[in-house]
Amino acid sequence: MAAATLRSVHRHNILLPFFKTCRLRDLFFFSSSVDPAPAVGVTISPDPNFMVEYLVNSCGFSPSEAAKFSKPLARLRSTEKPDAVVHFMRSQGFDGAGIRKVISRNPSHLCVNVEKNLAPKFQFLRDLGLSESDIADAILKNDFILRLDVHRSLVPRLEMWESILGSRELVLKHLKKTRWFFFSSVEKTLNPNLKFLRDECGIPEERVSVVLRSRPQLISQKPESLRALVARADELGMPRQSRMFVRTLNALHYVTQERFEAKFELMRSFGWSESEFSSAVRKAPTFIGMSLDMFRRKVDFFINVVGYTPSFIADKSSLLLFSLQKRVIPRFRVTEMLKLKGLWTGKYKFTSILLFTDTKFMEKFVLPHKENVPELLDILRVAGTWKGNYTLHLASEDEEGLS
Known part of the structure; x- marks a missing residue:
């Protein structure tokens, strides 16, 4: 079933759910409900270095950072577009640190037209069902989204990843948490790689999908x-x-x-x-x-x-x-302590003991001896493991004793 899904990625008759509620022209010619930054206070200067001062005063960069990030902005002679971009980002829930992060990764974001370039991307993400904070997370992880065309790039990549991962939820999860998730081209990267694994390596697409759900990179x-x-x-x-x-x-x-x-x-x-x-x-x-x-x-x-x-x-x-400090060492010390006290039965190999869940390990090797060998609990406390389970067990036993 997954194979059939992957092969259908480029079928143009498959429409995503968000298109049912939002026409294409609404995405491509989106008119922002957010008013652009007011023209009052716009700075016009013939000095190409005036953006250094702007980045310091309006965005909170240090002078050295501002000098570095102002270089791609040398062609600007007015703060009109930067003002509009900063105003728009703030209206979308970005704080000063988030705005600085976006600018530092690509200062040219300050040169774009808000209504034509930025607003459609935010609308696209809203139509996917992302909240304001989710959108901020997604863009901070994948700021190149702000440079991609909605129709030519974002929609095909969304379709592709939804087909690969099998659900919109996983796509959105990675979009918010995985760096460069939407970066790769469908035509130049994703399709050729899937075709190579399937056709030349003979790996079933279902098997590939299982790994990609956690590691799409x-x-x-x-x-x-x-x-x-x-x-x-x-x-x-x-x-x-x-x-x-x-x-x-x-x-x-x-x-x-x-x-x-x-x-x-x-x-x-x-x-x-x-x-x-x-x-x-x-x-x-x-x-x-x-x-x-x-x-x-x-x-x-x-x-x-x-x-x-x-x-x-x-x-x-x-x-x-296995974790050395939280599993291997404390469990080995517990078994050695039991041997020292003559309480070790030798029924289990250490390799098997490492496979036990925390609760099962406590039940088999610690709790039966907690009165005679309290050192076992000290070993676990030092390791910082199973404190909650230990408390739970003691509480349940105390209740039984009282009854």
Whole structure:
């Protein structure tokens, strides 16, 4: 079903819901309900540097920042357009910091015509169902929206992403939270990347969509960059038919080749072979995204404290995904304390214990011994974990005792 949806992206007979309530000409020839900035007080100056003073006095930039951001505005000889833009942005819920952020990313926004260029973009976002604060969030994350044409760029990208992600809600979520979400061209980037993954790599579109719902940046990159990622995944021996292939691409997308090689060299110093490193990545690709320092600390703990061999960690690389401070260390200390007190049954392996939920871990290894081994609770308090669960359990037991 998802495949059919993706293939229908360019069917012009598919109309988005917001078109039912807003005609196209209303978007393209929108007349803002907000009055333009009043002409009174407009500054006209032959001095090209007068915009420095304007950015300081009207927008709150420092003199050095104003000098930097005024360069693209050198052609302006009047504050009429900047005044109108600033006035309009304020009327749409932007505070001073938000306006400065938009200007700093692209000072030329101050040169546009509010009614012809800015207002249609805001109307487009309102028609999607975004609130005033949502629109501000979306533009602060994706200010290039203010430079895109509604009909030629915004509508096709909305259609494309809604087809890929499967819902308007996910589109709006990423629009508000994901930087550069609407940046990539449908014709030059999104379609070629999807076609490449589907036709040349043989990856079902449904499988691609699952990853893109949380990480849409994977297909927003340049087609040549995506091809390079596929080549890197191939070098690791990851079968393209594997369900982990797209997840591996996503993990590699956030790790440069240099950082990737640095992790490999680190693991070689711990005794991993190249084949073991590749196997570890194939089984749990996201571990390559952690910092080198955290990577080193986790491997060191599992080898030198827990006692695992490098080969065992390579085979169970998902161990590296657990939080060292909040899960691995406190749970290991709890098991060691139970062994010290002669209360350890040896029924569970440590790898299995790491998989338990917080509540299940408390019920099996902590609460049964809280009276005789109160140190267990101290271990968890120091780690800062399960405080709420612990309180909940004690409260329920006290109530039972009172009854």
